[in-house]
Amino acid sequence: MLIWFVVFIAAMISSSKSRDQDYMVAITGVTGLDDLASATGDEPSLSPVFNLTVRIDNSGNTLHRACVYGLSTAVVSYGDAFLGKGSVPPFCAEKEEVQERAATAWGQGVVVPQFLRERLAGEMKRGEAAVDVQVTSESTDRVLVCSEVKIGGDHAPCRREEVYRRSAPAADGSTASA
Template sequence: MGAHASGTEPLIDDGGRGGGDGGCCSNARELFWDILPAVLGALAALVFAVPLLYWPYQMSFDNGKYPEYSVAVAGFSGLDVDAAAAGRATPTPTLLDPTFDLTVFIKEPRRWSTACVPRGTTAVVSYRRVRLASGPVPGFCGQNENATEVGNVMAWGTAVPVPRFARDTLADELGRGEADVDVKLMGPARYCATCYQLVIECKARLGRGEASPPCTVRYDTPTLPDDPARGRQQARKQLRTPQDSSE
């Protein structure tokens, strides 16, 4: 049998589909399966990249913004001005039982950050470096560009000795309505190499109940308190005389 004449029969049996479309579809399928892993990989990378890029982009709007803390003295008692004035000529300290009703504010201007007063914080109220009262502060936070406050934070002292210089000045300033107290919020102290203690220092006016100017915020490295037993041992050593040492 001779060779087929040109144009009489197809050289390749395409199963009745006609022409060369089968080879074209086969090549397209092979190309699809070849590029599918790359497409899936690109989609997976995009899924992981979007959150990583989105959050820094959102956080960039908070750059340069810082929370503000403030304190107000809503009420106070135990600062007997008459007794302080009557004792001006007496050099001995006056014993007071002061009580302060405080309100603590947090103004958080950032949307994607949170500022907190941690649980275990203590409020210390002082006047001219004389500690008058202290009390616990409940933990709370401010966030989402809002102002948050917590009231009825009580600080108190019992039989607090107030020296004459502070007593006289306090009586004068209370009489003029210009007495300020220092309020320090001291976070819980944890003792480790990388631990820090939040300290918020404010100056609040007595008698008006208005919020103080923005407080100063710092982070201190807490130090271990002195061992009372060790202190007593050192005191006994200092009290020993040379004669006792020779014996």
């Protein structure tokens, strides 16, 4: 009887273990970067459009749902150069569930320095191009930072970072609250 009790308690402890959700992003397609190498001039502008997928893998979480809340924005950059921005629809993954949503980020008249254009053009020719994506939400104090998301590749993992919001400046320019 004692052995059965120990086995029962061990099973309860292991079944109650829950891992955190994983957030991931994939770039499923891109247009507007075809002319990177042929662009001329010191700083020609680009108008890229990125199709992306945001995924929440909550399959190992037995305790809580995980969400990307409303008013979320995805920003795509390459080597610290802004490439595009777009909205991410709100969605949740319930306990032990995986969910994903498609979104589009775009830029118009984006200026990318020549050395970055040349580097990105070479990476695209080799099928190695990767960008960075950040997903932020107005309603939370977290940002998803997804580094080196390969264009046309699998979902890349994101890390969650805390954002410490500053108070809006008062009429006199100070940020002290009354």
